[in-house]
Amino acid sequence: MQxxxxxxxxxxxxxxxxxxxxxxxxxxxxxxxxxxxxxxxAQIPASEAANLLSLxxxxxxxxxxxxxxYRRTKVVTVEQDHxxxxxxxxxxxxxxxADSFRVLRTRILQRMRDRxxxxxxxxSPGGGEGKSITAINLAQSISRDGNYTVLLVEANFRRPVFAxxxxxxxxxxxxxHFFSGMPLEKIMVNPSLPGLVLLPVKEPVTQxxxxxxxxxxxxxxxxxxxxxxxxxxxxxxxxxxxxDDALALSPLIDCNLLVVCEGKxxxxxxxxxxxxxxxxxxxxxxxxxxxxxx
Numbered sequence: 001m002q003x004x005x006x007x008x009x010x011x012x013x014x015x016x017x018x019x020x021x022x023x024x025x026x027x028x029x030x031x032x033x034x035x036x037x038x039x040x041x042a043q044i045p046a047s048e049a050a051n052l053l054s055l056x057x058x059x060x061x062x063x064x065x066x067x068x069x070y071r072r073t074k075v076v077t078v079e080q081d082h083x084x085x086x087x088x089x090x091x092x093x094x095x096x097x098a099d100s101f102r103v104l105r106t107r108i109l110q111r112m113r114d115r116x117x118x119x120x121x122x123x124s125p126g127g128g129e130g131k132s133i134t135a136i137n138l139a140q141s142i143s144r145d146g147n148y149t150v151l152l153v154e155a156n157f158r159r160p161v162f163a164x165x166x167x168x169x170x171x172x173x174x175x176x177h178f179f180s181g182m183p184l185e186k187i188m189v190n191p192s193l194p195g196l197v198l199l200p201v202k203e204p205v206t207q208x209x210x211x212x213x214x215x216x217x218x219x220x221x222x223x224x225x226x227x228x229x230x231x232x233x234x235x236x237x238x239x240x241x242x243x244d245d246a247l248a249l250s251p252l253i254d255c256n257l258l259v260v261c262e263g264k265x266x267x268x269x270x271x272x273x274x275x276x277x278x279x280x281x282x283x284x285x286x287x288x289x290x291x292x293x294x
Contacts, residue, residue: 072185073188073189073190074171074186074190075192076168076191078166078191078192078193082166082167083166083167086165086167087137088166089101089137089141098141101138101141104138104286105142107284108120108138108257108284109148111255111284112255112283119224119232119235120232120253120254121155121235121246121249121250121253121256122236122256123237123240123273124258124261124265124273125241125258125265126269129239129259129260129264131236131237131239132161132162132165133165136152136162136236139196139234143193143196147230148195148232149195149197149232150196150233150234151188151198151199151224151228151232151234152196152197152199152234153236154199155238155245156237157204157205157211157212158238159204159238160202160204162201163200168191170189170200170202174199174201174202175203175211178214184220187199208243209244212248217252218252235253237249241269241273247276255281255282256278256281257284257285257286258274258286259286260286260287261287261288262288
């Protein structure tokens with residue numbers, strides 16, 4: 001088992017786990033990295049840790065990005081303090097959480113390349129387990145790989161958070177493509193970060209299940225798979241156990257990443273979520289140690 005040695009995190013951003021830590025995925029394809037060590041914090045047993053990847057959250061340094069230009073995509077400025085407040089990984093950060101995301105990035109890209117996959121769904125058993133923050137930080141880390149650009153699609157129509165997390169005002173949202181035929185190019189936004197484009201939702205949509213199963217959604221996913229070379233498309237899905245939205249869309253996406261939160265996710269919910277995902281397209285599980293709002 002490959003290990004990530006010497007990982008430490010800022011205790012101010014951690015909560016002591018109070019869940020049953022005997023989380024043992026039944027899927028053989030789960031990612032494996034030794035959990036970060038936090039003093040006086042319960043740890044996943046070594047025998048179980050091979051199936052979970054620790055993903056701490058901490059402050060990041062902000063370095064303005066802009067290496068790649070966008071001729072057709074709207075570019076918006078994001079504020080440093082706002083990104084830090086929402087625990088967004090910033091370019092060129094040198095710390096343990098950035099290293100954790102680089103390891104996660106490398107393992108995911110290796111598996112996706114081996115199978116010819118270009119689309120990835122990020123989901124969780126329930127809400128408030130850090131799913132959206134994980135998707136955003138993973139998307140940024142992949143875009144900094146140098147070999148890929150990333151399209152990050154907000155597919156949680158019931159509770160969109162991208163505009164809040166990035167601190168941006170949206171002219172349009174993905175829902176406008178379905179309801180009024182708005183071209184996707186007019187909806188996409190580059191948040192002044194290199195190689196990253198957002199396809200956000202502006203307003204909550206109650207009939208989200210119908211959108212997920214529509215022919216229009218199928219066409220969007222198919223187009224995204226073929227439109228650009230060297231582009232990874234990440235879908236931030238709703239939680240698996242709160243509605244049927246994620247289950248409706250995930251079969252259209254190449255692979256799935258499951259985010260769980262120590263101190264919040266119940267063991268029973270974790271295993272039930274695993275049962276709902278296709279084992280052939282289950283790429284791994286991420287243990288997020290800090291409960292967050294998104």
